[in-house]
Amino acid sequence: MKKVLTKLLISALSATSLTLLVGCTGDKTVNSAEQNTTDKPNIVLIMTDDQGHGDLGYHNNPIIQTPNLDKLAQQSVRLTNFHVDPTCSPTRAALLTGKHSLKAGVWHTILGRYMLGPEHVTMAEQLQQNGYTTGIFGKWHLGDNYPYRPQDQGFDEVFIHGGGGVGQTPDYWGNTQFDDTYYRNGKEEKTQGYATTVWFDAAIEFIEQNKGKPTFTFIPLNAPHGPYRAPEEYITPYLEKGLNRSMASFYGMITHIDDQVARVQNHLKQSGELDNTIFIFMTDNGSSYRPTKNDLSLTKGHEHLGEKYPNWIPNSGMRGYKVSVFEGGHRVPFFLSYPNGKLAAKDVTTLSAHYDVLPTLLELAGLPASEQDIDGTSLVKAMRQGTDESLKDRAVVVTNQRVYHPDPTRPTAVAKGDWRYIEEYSKQFLFNLADDPGQQNNVLEQHPLVAVELQNIKHQWWSDMKKAGFKDRYIGVGYEQENPVRLNAMDWMEVPEGQAVPWFIGHQAPADEWDHVHWLTKEDQYQALPWYIKAKQAGTYRIKPYYHDIPAGTPIQKKYCVIDANGKIYVERVWGRASHCVVDVQLQAGEQKISAWYTDNKKQLTKDKAAFYLYIELLSE
Incomplete structure (x- = not known):
């Protein structure tokens, strides 16, 4: 409680007034710790790593097998115009703070530019302040040392690997995703089995140990981030379909995740908690499995797949993959199921983003809105009614920095309505997704006034971001x-x-x-x-x-x-x-x-x- 209040004071002294969302502002209601915990919903938030919009059966991929996620999608509110950052750490920072990733001080995945500063109040801290027991299981990637660790940022129970993926330099030496050593509350712990199974085992144990209390169970997985490894029984069926080993392993990782999602849902159902659980599935950026990477072909020998699956449109027909500011790099799945919340399954086409999740969860849980200077807004009205007229003129800005110091000339996209304005180095693009969902026809010359309007939004956004200071992290x-x-x-x-x-x-x-x-x-x-x-x-x-x-x-x-x-x-x-x-x-x-x-x-x-x-x-x- 003391730490949260300290953060609130720091944030209040440095807050900026301009919101990134044109036409709406962040919520500013003061939190209160005096809450009745008995009827609060549990929250389970699952976020996969490098799984794109098209890497799901529900999104018309006839090759991949994701029956449990497909069922979840059918039962959920589906944000079909939901955007994140093109890479993982920035997405995590925005998701947990309700702020644009640059304003949260995170714009890269290395070089200390991925560390979430302690002055930002996280989703976990706000839920913790309101009576929730909080746990994280999997990938953090917002800092491996004090004061940036999850246990410093509001999580009561922490069980994670180091860095941005299993086997990366910050992780325990020798980890390969099988029988690894991970970090539980800062201490090394030897495990048995495949990494994704280990995370879900720990999450289910956490839910069971805290039964009867409101819990926030955050399961940000390392999978299917490369290197692509999965239990062999999940790879073999895709090899038998004619996929090469790399693609078969990538899909095998996702199918394994699908089975684990069913496990945690079944546990909640058997314990009588499922109806009172806000259950979310999302991904952190576009797919890492793209046609080419560093001039190496990932789909070589897959020409026959088009013949076998003539109706398959890879990547949901979108241009761009992970790291791209074209649509495929940042439009991702978002499914939310909450039976007690009386949210009917539906598609919600409202333009939305990762920083909307925090205020949305607080409202769904019946908690006071954030008093932080956030960029997100609650989507509950849109989820209940299918639309929210107050958000029809909003804009969302997406950038891929990945440099030592943020640079306004780095690739950036401005989304507003059906329009997408993109600056990529010296090139400028304007697309109308209503006519061109694959972003193939640049209509900038035909609609110069639209381009100027969106360019001005980008300049306003950058002016706001600069106020954050782009701090070095120590x-x-x-x-x-x-x-x-x-x-x-x-x-x-x-x-x-x-x-x-x-x-x-x-x-x-x-x-x-x-x-x-x-x-x-x-x-x-x-x-x-x-x-x-x-x-x-x-x-x-x-x-x-x-x-x-x-x-x-x-x-x-x-x-x-x-x-x-x-x-x-x-x-x-x-x-x-x-x-x-x-x-x-x-x-x-x-x-x-x-x-x-x-x-x-x-x-x-x-x-x-x-x-x-x-x-x-x-x-x-």
């Missing part, structure tokens, strides 16, 4: 909430032009389309770069840099370990086949930089080998 060290702190190379900062960040390790042979990104055995391509840290207090901090993470036990095979602590250099001898060194350094309180590497050259301290992991601990005085 990882807390020396705080009692997390001491020691484990840093990893996905959070390196100040990356030179042309150098990538080592974000995917590659513990087992990845699928062909992922082979180009793994850094294991390619370590010499990376030079040590700084982490941004914020020391709670001045004092002695013990530094342990590792070439590979602790479980690997990989020997350094260099003579000297070098620490650059905010410009002060420390050098320590490395002995034998040691996997790390130990260096005690003096840090002042506040924001600073730290980097670590290994060398054989004591005189010039050349950066021969980067430390991809670094543990830092405040020593007791």
Whole structure:
């Protein structure tokens, strides 16, 4: 409660008044913790990763098998014009805060640009304040260290992998989606079985343990994000249909999710909780399974599928996939079922977005509206009546930044009514989806006034976004909430032009389309770069840099370990086949930089080998 009120004060002092939604404003009613918890609905929110609009049987895909999700869709309010960001972390930030992702300070998936600052009050915190027990199971990807972790952002129970996917650099060393080690409330926990099953097992256990109390169960899955891996029994049926292994694995991951959705629904039904549960299924961006990726064909050999399934229109006929600001990159499924809410199953065509989910849930749950400066608006009226005239003139802006500092020239789309205005680098497009749902005919020259109107909306939006400040994020060290702190190379900062960040390790042979990104055995391509840290207090901090993470036990095979602590250099001898060194350094309180590497050259301290992991601990005085 104290933490939420502190956040509210911070937000109130820095709030901006301009909303991103033209023609509507965010709700500003003050929350109250004095709520009766007995009749509040439970909330289950399932969000898959990289599953596009067309990757569902319900959306006329004749190949994929998703019978349980298809049934859920039939029983739900379906937002058919629902938009998210083109990549995962920005979508998560907007979903949980009710703000545009840029205003929430999240615009990338690496480089610290994915960390959700503690000044933002999340959906979990607002529900927690109103009597809910909250849990997250799966993928967080909004910060792996204090103060950005889910346990710092309103979740009572946390069971997640690290980073943006299983096996990425922040994750536990050696994870492959099978029999992995994950993090429960910040502690390592060994598991058995396939990752998606593990998340749903934990979510169901959480629901059961808190039966009779209002719960928010957030299940943001890592699947079907690549590398595409699933239990073999889910892959084989698609191989038998003639799909290559990559596509068969991607579809197998989704069919496995479909079975798990049925499991949690059946549990709720058997426990008598299903009717009083707001049950949501959505995805975080467009499909990652697209015709080509990095000039590699993903559908090679699939020409026969068009002959076998002549009515199949891949990607729901939309242009663009994940990372694209064309429609296929950000229009995604959204199904909401709430039997006690008396919401009839229907299509709702109102233009809507991820930041609408927070105010919608608060209204459906009978809770006070958010007092935050949010960009979303409740969709309950549209869900009940099929439309909401007050929203007919709204606009939604979608951007794909993925750069160190946000840039107004990066790809951006403005949606208003049937119009889509797109700026993509030096090109401009205008499409009318009523006539051209596939966005094939640029009609900008025929409708210049429409283009100017939407361009002005984009300029207004950018002016509002700049007020947020686009802050650097610093990882807390020396705080009692997390001491020691484990840093990893996905959070390196100040990356030179042309150098990538080592974000995917590659513990087992990845699928062909992922082979180009793994850094294991390619370590010499990376030079040590700084982490941004914020020391709670001045004092002695013990530094342990590792070439590979602790479980690997990989020997350094260099003579000297070098620490650059905010410009002060420390050098320590490395002995034998040691996997790390130990260096005690003096840090002042506040924001600073730290980097670590290994060398054989004591005189010039050349950066021969980067430390991809670094543990830092405040020593007791």
